[in-house]
Amino acid sequence: MSMRKKFPETIELLMKKNKNIFCLLGDIGVFSFRNIFDKYKDRILNMSTMEQSMVGFGAGLSKGGYIPIIHTIAPFLVLRALEQIKIDFVYNKLSCNIVSVGASNDYAKLGTTHHCFEDISILSNYSDVNIFLPSNSNEFQNLLQKNYNNKLVNYFRITEETRKIKINENSFIENNKKKNLLIVVGNAIDEHLIGDKKFDIYYINRISKNINLNFISRYKKITIVEPFFGNIIERLIREKKYLKNEILTISYNETILHKYGNKSEQDFYLGFDNLSVIKKIKKFNAQ
Amino acid sequence: MSKKGLSIIRYDILKSCHITKEGHIGSAFSILELIYIIFQKYLKKNYFILSKGHASIGAYSVMHHLGFISKKAYDSFCNFNSNLGGHPDSTKMPIFNFSTGSLGHGLPNSSGLAYALKQKKSKKKVICLIGDQELMEGTTWESLHIIENYKIKNLILIIDRNKSDFRSIRFLEIKKKLSVFSDKIHEINGHNLLEIKDALKKSLTNKSFNIIIANTVKGYGIKSIKNNPAWHHKSPTTEELKNFKKELCL
Numbered sequence: 001m002s003m004r005k006k007f008p009e010t011i012e013l014l015m016k017k018n019k020n021i022f023c024l025l026g027d028i029g030v031f032s033f034r035n036i037f038d039k040y041k042d043r044i045l046n047m048s049t050m051e052q053s054m055v056g057f058g059a060g061l062s063k064g065g066y067i068p069i070i071h072t073i074a075p076f077l078v079l080r081a082l083e084q085i086k087i088d089f090v091y092n093k094l095s096c097n098i099v100s101v102g103a104s105n106d107y108a109k110l111g112t113t114h115h116c117f118e119d120i121s122i123l124s125n126y127s128d129v130n131i132f133l134p135s136n137s138n139e140f141q142n143l144l145q146k147n148y149n150n151k152l153v154n155y156f157r158i159t160e161e162t163r164k165i166k167i168n169e170n171s172f173i174e175n176n177k178k179k180n181l182l183i184v185v186g187n188a189i190d191e192h193l194i195g196d197k198k199f200d201i202y203y204i205n206r207i208s209k210n211i212n213l214n215f216i217s218r219y220k221k222i223t224i225v226e227p228f229f230g231n232i233i234e235r236l237i238r239e240k241k242y243l244k245n246e247i248l249t250i251s252y253n254e255t256i257l258h259k260y261g262n263k264s265e266q267d268f269y270l271g272f273d274n275l276s277v278i279k280k281i282k283k284f285n286a287q
Numbered sequence: 288m289s290k291k292g293l294s295i296i297r298y299d300i301l302k303s304c305h306i307t308k309e310g311h312i313g314s315a316f317s318i319l320e321l322i323y324i325i326f327q328k329y330l331k332k333n334y335f336i337l338s339k340g341h342a343s344i345g346a347y348s349v350m351h352h353l354g355f356i357s358k359k360a361y362d363s364f365c366n367f368n369s370n371l372g373g374h375p376d377s378t379k380m381p382i383f384n385f386s387t388g389s390l391g392h393g394l395p396n397s398s399g400l401a402y403a404l405k406q407k408k409s410k411k412k413v414i415c416l417i418g419d420q421e422l423m424e425g426t427t428w429e430s431l432h433i434i435e436n437y438k439i440k441n442l443i444l445i446i447d448r449n450k451s452d453f454r455s456i457r458f459l460e461i462k463k464k465l466s467v468f469s470d471k472i473h474e475i476n477g478h479n480l481l482e483i484k485d486a487l488k489k490s491l492t493n494k495s496f497n498i499i500i501a502n503t504v505k506g507y508g509i510k511s512i513k514n515n516p517a518w519h520h521k522s523p524t525t526e527e528l529k530n531f532k533k534e535l536c537l
Contacts, residue, residue, distance in 0.1 A: 053429035060399020
């Protein structure tokens with residue numbers, strides 16, 4: 001099951017369990033929420049395409065003691081309604097769950113208006129925002145269930161699934177005391193595709209001000225693969241002054257594309273397809 | 288509140304802006320009577336949102352005169368560690384409910400809060416004060432659609448009609464345009480305490496979404512500031528302060 005399909009199922013479970021949850025939809029995926037509209041018509045609102053007011057309205061709900069879950073396509077939330085996220089929630093210290101779909105170039109064929117490579121780069125500027133990057137539907141469900149009521153501003157990035165196994169928040173996938181480390185962020189790549197590994201592998205699916213990266217000082221070389229724009233993990237590592245590490249970040253390095261096609265074609269064009277990424281990882285670690 | 292009392296509050300605003308070289312005097316003066324009545328009579332049982340956050344010094348001055356904050360706190364306006372900034376910070380001053388400053392945020396926030404109160408079957412209402420320039424913000428009109436669609440009746444929208452728009456794109460026939468969203472529109476003189484009280488009393492007791500168009504004058508009380516765009520974000524010199532004190536008969 002895709003994360004998109006898992007989302008309404010999870011929301012229904014949570015709304016049944018917690019009467020304080022209100023779900024706001026930006027006229028996206030509405031049909032898949034039809035059961036919830038039938039059961040909880042006052043607590044799920046299709047706010048149409050007024051993304052900024054939807055976020056502002058959500059802040060009002062939060063002020064009134066409720067838990068808003070706000071959902072639409074990534075650029076319309078993070079880019080168009082950024083000021084509302086920043087002021088209405090972060091500055092006011094109000095809590096919410098923002099769930100985006102179609103980040104980076106998941107909507108490849110729809111073009112740049114529907115892309116959002118820079119969401120994490122932007123939201124990571126606010127230290128009070130918790131960013132969740134699940135890479136499969138069970139992991140998404142687990143993260144949402146565990147964190148939706150943590151009284152913080154949470155951003156969940158629903159993307160295409162890459163990883164089959166369930167993994168806990170920010171943990172080692174392989175820890176064999178190697179000299180080098182590969183950090184895989186969210187759904188960047190399935191590590192099983194890499195083959196012979198000369199490095200430990202650490203998985204990051206939550207970026208927050210409390211992220212613990214202390215362990216990386218023991219590694220000589222660090223390769224980071226992140227499926228968005230902005231070299232975020234490298235920035236966090238450098239802020240923590242682990243400067244002796246040699247770091248390579250493999251990520252998207254464009255935000256405006258004048259191309260269509262499918263996601264894999266675009267990823268190949270951007271040097272972020274699996275083969276290109278694996279080649280870069282191996283080259284860096286072989287040196 | 289006597290005319291002299293209001294003049295004292297106006298002079299305090301002028302003094303603060305003179306000392307700090309900050310503050311939007313024109314806007315603070317246009318909402319002063321509205322703020323005075325809201326803070327004096329209607330704050331305890333309702334939520335108030337000052338969407339036009341740049342007029343904050345007007346609210347702080349009223350709060351000081353009503354004893355909500357000390358003189359020391361009032362005098363700290365815009366200091367580094369002050370709770371009173373050029374725009375209100377709700378985490379420091381919860382009385383404002385939302386931090387505002389960027390125009391067009393107050394009404395979406397207010398409509399969400401009013402919807403939450405409606406769900407809780409609370410008797411409290413939300414009073415949202417916006418500037419007329421905020422009618423140019425798309426979010427204001429989006430929110431009016433939200434209010435209409437979700438039948439949010441426990442919300443009072445006050446528009447400080449100080450004609451700020453007249454220096455840019457004019458907002459014409461406000462009442463006619465707003466009448467699509469409310470059949471309870473009260474047009475009043477926003478400097479007349481009795482008219483303000485009456486309109487608020489009616490709005491708080493009926494079961495509709497009410498809009499109060501408060502006709503005000505930007506910089507009301509001082510001739511040279513009145514409707515003078517140069518004074519939108521300007522602080523008085525020592526000489527000007529002296530002259531304004533005389534003009535206010537203090």
